[in-house]
Amino acid sequence: MPIASVSSTPRVASTAGSRRSLALRAAAVLAFSAAGSAAVASLSNAYRPQTAVAPGAITAVPTSEATAFGILRAPRTTNDDFRSIRPGAGPLGANPALARTALRPARHDGLAPLLVSVVPADNAICLRLLITSQESRWWCAGMAAARRGALTIALLPAGPVPLQRTRQFVVGLVPDGVRSVTLGSSGGAGHKVTVRRNVYATEMFAPATISFELPGRGVVSARIRD
Amino acid sequence: MRQHIHHFQSARALLVAMAVAGALVGILFASQHASAYGTTYCTGWEPSGGSCVGPSHTLTANIVYDDTGSDAFVCGIAQYPGGGYYGGWGCGYGEAEACYAGNTLLKGEIYNDSAYWLYMNGTEFYAQGCP
Numbered sequence: 001m002p003i004a005s006v007s008s009t010p011r012v013a014s015t016a017g018s019r020r021s022l023a024l025r026a027a028a029v030l031a032f033s034a035a036g037s038a039a040v041a042s043l044s045n046a047y048r049p050q051t052a053v054a055p056g057a058i059t060a061v062p063t064s065e066a067t068a069f070g071i072l073r074a075p076r077t078t079n080d081d082f083r084s085i086r087p088g089a090g091p092l093g094a095n096p097a098l099a100r101t102a103l104r105p106a107r108h109d110g111l112a113p114l115l116v117s118v119v120p121a122d123n124a125i126c127l128r129l130l131i132t133s134q135e136s137r138w139w140c141a142g143m144a145a146a147r148r149g150a151l152t153i154a155l156l157p158a159g160p161v162p163l164q165r166t167r168q169f170v171v172g173l174v175p176d177g178v179r180s181v182t183l184g185s186s187g188g189a190g191h192k193v194t195v196r197r198n199v200y201a202t203e204m205f206a207p208a209t210i211s212f213e214l215p216g217r218g219v220v221s222a223r224i225r226d
Numbered sequence: 227m228r229q230h231i232h233h234f235q236s237a238r239a240l241l242v243a244m245a246v247a248g249a250l251v252g253i254l255f256a257s258q259h260a261s262a263y264g265t266t267y268c269t270g271w272e273p274s275g276g277s278c279v280g281p282s283h284t285l286t287a288n289i290v291y292d293d294t295g296s297d298a299f300v301c302g303i304a305q306y307p308g309g310g311y312y313g314g315w316g317c318g319y320g321e322a323e324a325c326y327a328g329n330t331l332l333k334g335e336i337y338n339d340s341a342y343w344l345y346m347n348g349t350e351f352y353a354q355g356c357p
Contacts, residue, residue: 054355085325086286088355096357111314128357131313134327136357139318145297153318158311161275162301162337225299225317225339 053097057089061098061120068147068175069125071100071118071197082117082130091140093122102127102199103171111155111169111203113137118173118198127151127173127199141173148217149174149181152210152224164206164225171201177215183224184209264354269293269347272338280334280348282307287351288334289323296320298340302348304332325356 053059066072080101090096096119103116113129119138120126126140141151152172156162170183174195181200184190186208193200211221264287268278280288290302301317302324312332316322317339326332336348 054357082357084355084357085327086354086356088357090357091289091321091323129316131316134329135313136325137316138323138325139316140321141319145319150297150319153316156301156315156317158303158314161277162303162315162317162339 053095054087054089056093057095058093058098058120058122059095062123064123064143065120065125065146068143069118069173069198070176071102071199072098072120072125074100074197076100080117082115082128083133085134085136090119090121090126090128091138092124092126094119094124094126094128094138094140095121096128099128100197102197103201105201109203111157111167112201113155113169113171116171116199116201125151125173127153127171129153129155129171131155146173147175149178149212149214149220150222152222154207154225162225164208167203167205168207169201169203170207170224171199172210173198174200174212175214178212181210181212183207184211264349264351267334267348267350268336270345271343272336272346273343274338274341277335277337278346278348279305280336280350282331282333283350283352284328284330285326285332285334285350285352286328286354287323287325287349287356288332289349289351290321290334290336291347291349292320292340293345293347296340296342296344298338298342298344300344300346301337301339303335303337305335307331307333323356328352 061072080099084096099117099119102118105112113131115130117128119128121140124140124142125146126138129137139153155169178195180192180194182190182192186206193202207224210224211219214220267280288302288304290300292298292300297320299317300322301315302322303315304312334348334350336346338344
């Protein structure tokens with residue numbers, strides 16, 4: 001019995017030690033496995049090739065949009081490509097791969113964007129403005145509004161509030177048939193801006209109104225920044 | 227001997243189970259980080275000329291909404307946490323979206339540029355595509 005009792009003590013200690021060792025090994029395996037799989041998953045995400053169509057983006061220019069906006073009927077060229085700030089679909093399924101360049105303003109005085117693109121979306125159409133290499137702006141309108149020419153944007157200088165009475169860069173989209181728009185300022189003066197590739201753009205002081213002749217609907221007037 | 231074999235098999239099964247569980251946890255963790263993160267801020271009524279600033283994030287997108295559906299003129303801008311502005315204001319009808327590179331701590335700001343009270347909100351994204 002003493003022999004048994006002597007031999008049983010180390011066996012208990014050995015079993016307890018073995019369990020501790022097993023628990024440690026299990027924890028280590030869990031940690032290494034988690035870290036390894038996370039690393040592999042992250043790497044595979046990082047090196048996954050960019051697909052031509054971002055998830056959620058439309059795959060072709062909708063016929064209704066091409067019918068109303070000639071710029072979307074024009075063949076796409078490399079001049080229409082733009083580098084995404086972060087790759088993906090635009091708002092409302094807008095597909096950058098279907099974009100058309102409307103304008104590359106010659107002057108960059110702090111308000112004018114570097115590039116203005118028209119991007120078709122899901123039953124909507126978007127204007128995408130490249131502000132800097134690290135910032136872009138998107139505005140979209142449903143097709144009903146876009147056909148009325150109700151997609152007007154104003155870029156203003158930084159400050160606590162977007163002041164009305166200041167210089168602004170105004171850009172907008174109008175459907176086929178609109179050759180020019182008249183932008184009125186809050187001081188009453190207005191000036192005519194030519195439409196090119198469905199887009200008008202100008203820099204002016206305190207824009208307040210826009211008017212243009214919409215084929216089949218007569219003169220359309222709207223307030224900007226009401 | 228059979229007890230040792232049983233113990234060995236149990237230990238091996240435990241280690242394999244741990245490895246599988248670890249791999250699943252790792253993949254889940256990685257996929258969570260690959261998906262979009264966003265937060266809605268400043269949901270509520272804003273008077274004409276009213277504005278509201280969101281929290282700081284390494285923004286990839288800031289979206290301003292006129293939730294009334296009236297397509298009123300709304301504006302958005304981004305601020306640095308310590309003050310100052312990242313770029314200028316962008317204003318448009320109903321909604322305005324800005325995309326950022328996601329390498330700078332910024333706070334989104336919304337502004338009611340219409341003549342009326344608007345029910346508005348802003349949404350900041352900080353891990354998603356934004357072309």
